[in-house]
Amino acid sequence: MGNDTLLQVKDLVVRFRVPGSKYRPTFIRPVNGVTFSMQQGEIVGIVGESGSGKTTLGRTIVRMVSPTSGEIRLRGRDVTRLGRRQLSGYWREVQMMFQDVYASFNPVFTVGQQLRYVVNKHRDQHRQDVDVELDRLLGVTGLTPPDVFRRKLPHELSGGQRQRVALVRALAVMPKLLVADEPVSMLDVSLRADVLNLILNLRDEFGLSYLFITHDLPSARAVCDRILVMYGGRVVEIAFADDLLDQPLHPYTQRLISAADFAEDSGLQTAPPAEDAGQVMAELLESYKGCPFRRKCPLAMDICETVDPAFRAVSPTHSVACHAVDDAVASEARGSLQ
Amino acid sequence: MNGQSVTKERTPGERAAKQRATGVQGIRESAATEPTKTMASADPVLEVDGLSVVYESNGQLANAVNDVSFTVNQGQIVGLVGESGSGKSTLAYAIMRLLPANALVADGSVRIMGEDVYRMSDEQLRSTRWKRFSMVFQSALVALNPVLTIEWQFMEMFRIHRPDMSRAEARRHIVGLMELVRIHPDRLKTYPHELSGGMRQRIIIAMAIALDPDLVIMDEPTTALDSVVQRDILLEIRRIQQSRKFSVLFISHDLRLVQFLCHEIGVMYAGRMVESGPTSAIKAAGLHHPYTEGLIAATPTLAKRDRALLQGIGGQPPDLTRLPGGCAFHPRCPIARPVCKSTAPGRVTVGELNMLCHRTGFDE
Numbered sequence: 001m002g003n004d005t006l007l008q009v010k011d012l013v014v015r016f017r018v019p020g021s022k023y024r025p026t027f028i029r030p031v032n033g034v035t036f037s038m039q040q041g042e043i044v045g046i047v048g049e050s051g052s053g054k055t056t057l058g059r060t061i062v063r064m065v066s067p068t069s070g071e072i073r074l075r076g077r078d079v080t081r082l083g084r085r086q087l088s089g090y091w092r093e094v095q096m097m098f099q100d101v102y103a104s105f106n107p108v109f110t111v112g113q114q115l116r117y118v119v120n121k122h123r124d125q126h127r128q129d130v131d132v133e134l135d136r137l138l139g140v141t142g143l144t145p146p147d148v149f150r151r152k153l154p155h156e157l158s159g160g161q162r163q164r165v166a167l168v169r170a171l172a173v174m175p176k177l178l179v180a181d182e183p184v185s186m187l188d189v190s191l192r193a194d195v196l197n198l199i200l201n202l203r204d205e206f207g208l209s210y211l212f213i214t215h216d217l218p219s220a221r222a223v224c225d226r227i228l229v230m231y232g233g234r235v236v237e238i239a240f241a242d243d244l245l246d247q248p249l250h251p252y253t254q255r256l257i258s259a260a261d262f263a264e265d266s267g268l269q270t271a272p273p274a275e276d277a278g279q280v281m282a283e284l285l286e287s288y289k290g291c292p293f294r295r296k297c298p299l300a301m302d303i304c305e306t307v308d309p310a311f312r313a314v315s316p317t318h319s320v321a322c323h324a325v326d327d328a329v330a331s332e333a334r335g336s337l338q
Numbered sequence: 339m340n341g342q343s344v345t346k347e348r349t350p351g352e353r354a355a356k357q358r359a360t361g362v363q364g365i366r367e368s369a370a371t372e373p374t375k376t377m378a379s380a381d382p383v384l385e386v387d388g389l390s391v392v393y394e395s396n397g398q399l400a401n402a403v404n405d406v407s408f409t410v411n412q413g414q415i416v417g418l419v420g421e422s423g424s425g426k427s428t429l430a431y432a433i434m435r436l437l438p439a440n441a442l443v444a445d446g447s448v449r450i451m452g453e454d455v456y457r458m459s460d461e462q463l464r465s466t467r468w469k470r471f472s473m474v475f476q477s478a479l480v481a482l483n484p485v486l487t488i489e490w491q492f493m494e495m496f497r498i499h500r501p502d503m504s505r506a507e508a509r510r511h512i513v514g515l516m517e518l519v520r521i522h523p524d525r526l527k528t529y530p531h532e533l534s535g536g537m538r539q540r541i542i543i544a545m546a547i548a549l550d551p552d553l554v555i556m557d558e559p560t561t562a563l564d565s566v567v568q569r570d571i572l573l574e575i576r577r578i579q580q581s582r583k584f585s586v587l588f589i590s591h592d593l594r595l596v597q598f599l600c601h602e603i604g605v606m607y608a609g610r611m612v613e614s615g616p617t618s619a620i621k622a623a624g625l626h627h628p629y630t631e632g633l634i635a636a637t638p639t640l641a642k643r644d645r646a647l648l649q650g651i652g653g654q655p656p657d658l659t660r661l662p663g664g665c666a667f668h669p670r671c672p673i674a675r676p677v678c679k680s681t682a683p684g685r686v687t688v689g690e691l692n693m694l695c696h697r698t699g700f701d702e
Contacts, residue, residue, distance in 0.1 A: 049564040050535070158654060159422070188421035188591050193636035194650030215564040218638035222648050245640055259569040260640055262594040 005075070006177060006209050007061070008037040012070035014053075014060050015286070028284040030056040031067070032233035035311070038226075040176070043203060043210045045224035045241070047217055047256065053233040053284070055099065058179045058213045062096045063087055074177070092122045095170035097180040101162045105154040111165050112150030115172055122173045137168045140205070141198055160191035164198070171202065179211045184219055196222050217260040221245060226317075229253050232283030232292025235311065239318040249320040252293045291323065299324035382452075383553050383585040384410040384433065384471075389446035391425070391432050391609075393658075400658035402428040402441070404609035410553065415579060415586040417596035417617075419633065420606030423655045426589045427476070429606070430557045433587070434473050435463060451552055469499055472546040474539075474556040481542055482530040488541055489526035492548065499549055515544040518578060536567035540574065547582060555587045560595065572599055593633050597621055605630050608656050608666035615691035627693050628671045665696065673697060 014031040030053035038044045046054045059065045061072060063082060072080045079090055098104040106114060112134070119130050138146035141164040149157075149165070157165065163183060170178050183199070184192045200223055202208055214220050220227055220241070227244045229237045229252065237250040248254045283292040291297070294304040303323050311321040391403040403425040410416045420426045431437050433448050435455050448455045450471050458466065475481040483491055489512065496508040503511070513523045519540040530538060539559060546554050556575070560568040576599060579586055590596050596603055597617055604614040605627065613620070613627040620630065632651035653670035656662060662669055668678040675696065683696045 049566050160654070188655075189593065190421050190633060190636050190651045190655075192638065192650075193648045194652065196638065196648060197650060216638070217565065218640050221640055222638040255566065257640065259566045262598045262639070 004040040005037055006040045008073040009061065010035050010071040012060065012072065013068045014056055014065055015068040027286040029233050029286055030284055031060055034235050036228055036235060036238060038209060041203060041207050041209055042226065043212055043224050045220035045227040046211060046213045046230060047215065047220050047227055048230035049215055052230040054213050054230050055181055057230070058096065058181050058211060061211065062094050062179050063090060092173055093175050094177045094179065095173055095175040097166050097170050097178065097183055099181040101166045102154065104166065107154055110150065111152050111154070115169055118169055119172045134172060137171055141168055159187055160195065163187060163195055167198065171206065177209045177211065181213045185214060185216060192219065199223055217256055229256065234292055234321065236293065236322065237320045243318055249314065249325045250322050251297045251299050251324065381412040382409045383412055383450065384587065385449040386433065387447045389432060389448060390444040391428050391437065391441055392444045393441045395440060398659040401609050401661065402658055403432060406611045408604055408611065408614060410585045410587055413583050413585060414602065415588055415600045417588045417590065417600030417603045418606055419590060419593050419596050419603060421591055421655050423658060424606040425609040426606050427557055430473065430555050430587070430589055433555060434467065434471070468551065469549045470551055471553040471555065472551045474542050474546045474554060474559045476558040477562060479530060479538060482538060484530055487527055487529055492545065495545065495548060515548055519544045519574060535563050536571060539563065539571055543575065547578065547584065551584055553585045553587065557589045575599065593637055608661055609658065610666065610694055612667065612694045613691060619690040625688050627695050628673055628697065629667050
């Protein structure tokens with residue numbers, strides 16, 4: 001990893017008190033010891049099911065949530081403990097696209113007003129220059145003619161258009177990193193491909209880096225260079241997208257892949273029994289011991305009950321946290337990757 | 339091409355005014371007469387014939403469903419795919435006779451087990467609905483009453499539809515249903531918010547099949563769920579369907595799911611069924627409606643590793659109050675010709691597929 005390292009996250013932990021546990025506090029760790037780094041211009045996917053902590057990780061990286069411990073570095077600068085005033089500078093470089101795009105707009109202001117507000121907040125620029133710039137961004141994202149879209153209110157836009165305006169709003173600040181939380185999962189399939197392609201084009205045009213948070217592995221494969229798989233607040237596997245999908249090592253990654261594989265009619269196998277999960281996943285509880293995936297894992301062993309599997313590299317670009325991936329498998333994977 | 343003919347276009351206003359006075363018009367699909375391999379008997383459970391539904395809002399009329407015909411046979415799973423605004427949910431509500439007050443069935447008929455849903459008296463409808471045909475709604479959290487326990491909501495259903503059943507009998511029945519959808523009966527005492535999204539959806543499915551209906555309509559039952567849970571629910575639906583032998587009308591915007599689960603598929607666009615046929619034929623390479631081809635190209639799959647393979651359809655879904663003339667898909671269609679702008683295409687049969695497109699006429 002050279003000088004192009006954009007973001008470094010090290011041993012990041014986020015701790016929340018479970019609502020309603022005021023007198024006997026119990027805590028969960030939706031982000032539990034996450035370590036990874038990404039390069040300038042890279043698109044990294046964070047994949048996992050609901051409750052795996054992927055959204056909390058994204059929100060922590062944009063510092064909407066303060067980490068309990070660990071470290072976040074943007075281009076070498078420690079941003080873990082930035083204060084309010086410094087944060088607005090940080091947000092000039094790191095922006096977020098929210099999952100519920102509609103809720104992230106003010107319903108009574110036009111698109112143009114909201115976009116201009118964001119730009120004025122972060123940059124000192126003449127009003128006319130701002131408008132020219134915004135028109136160009138609206139054009140790039142396919143919202144033409146721009147002056148029509150600038151006058152529209154959020155409810156007058158379709159889902160795909162709203163998603164594009166959210167992209168424009170994030171881009172207007174000219175960030176280096178965009179954290180996109182499920183940017184396409186609310187969209188119809190016919191519009192999804194357009195937005196995914198737009199994400200790729202904007203990377204090429206502005207050198208933008210993305211953290212792409214999704215539960216949909218096929219969408220992640222379509223845009224991501226590397227994919228990070230989360231389960232129970234932990235990163236269980238990280239690799240280049242193709243390696244991860246061709247050679248998934250962690251049992252959970254394998255399960256995610258088979259869940260997304262509708263091409264093969266492998267569905268004749270019986271479904272796993274319904275789990276008795278409540279609202280809070282037991283795996284996230286602070287008192288939880290061992291591998292987070294062990295209760296659903298087909299390969300679970302005794303050691304998985306007690307010892308947290310270490311995150312280790314099976315190759316320079318492929319790491320996994322699993323006791324069942326023994327050294328033989330790892331070296332085989334290493335051999336075939338070379 | 340045999341079976342090719344041109345549907346007469348009428349404005350929504352005329353359609354609405356004519357109501358059902360003229361009876362069914364337009365071209366029927368051959369689905370009912372097509373040989374279907376997937377089931378033992380070919381008894382139609384649901385017959386939708388030339389159905390048109392019109393919405394009125396702010397003085398404007400929107401043709402949400404336009405001359406749609408199809409059949410669901412005994413023990414069959416039929417899928418409807420289309421994007422938001424294609425009329426697929428409106429179609430489901432029209433079949434249930436649950437349309438809102440500003441919507442009107444302008445034309446056509448819906449028959450369930452041979453009985454016309456729109457000719458039933460209110461009393462008849464009340465006793466048949468849910469017993470003979472039921473529905474799994476899109477949002478499981480909204481469909482369940484948040485202040486009543488799951489058991490209470492089950493009991494209420496039995497109290498109304500099966501007054502002959504004793505409480506103990508109903509409870510036995512409910513426990514059996516919970517086991518069928520693989521949720522521990524202890525969960526009956528909980529409230530909806532205490533359950534995960536997947537469990538809620540299983541409960542909704544259990545409620546829909548509780549009275550042993552002949553037909554279950556499922557409107558986007560897995561859309562709000564993540565991909566692992568989604569697959570579990572689909573497998574669950576298939577397993578229960580095979581053991582209970584009811585028919586399913588499965589509605590989704592995701593072609594992958596529909597191809598995975600259904601025996602036959604209908605593709606909807608702007609209120610019309612633009613392509614229909616058995617899943618194997620829809621999946622197979624060959625001549626399809628350009629919209630179906632667009633959907634296939636736009637769907638991300640794990641196999642599509644080359645980024646160039648993912649192509650959007652482009653453009654926006656049409657505004658139903660101002661449908662483009664001719665073929666409604668022509669502004670987004672990559673192979674549109676002048677004729678597509680001027681004339682609405684007729685239904686053509688290509689192999690096992692049934693299409694609403696001019697393209698077969700292009701080559702001549």
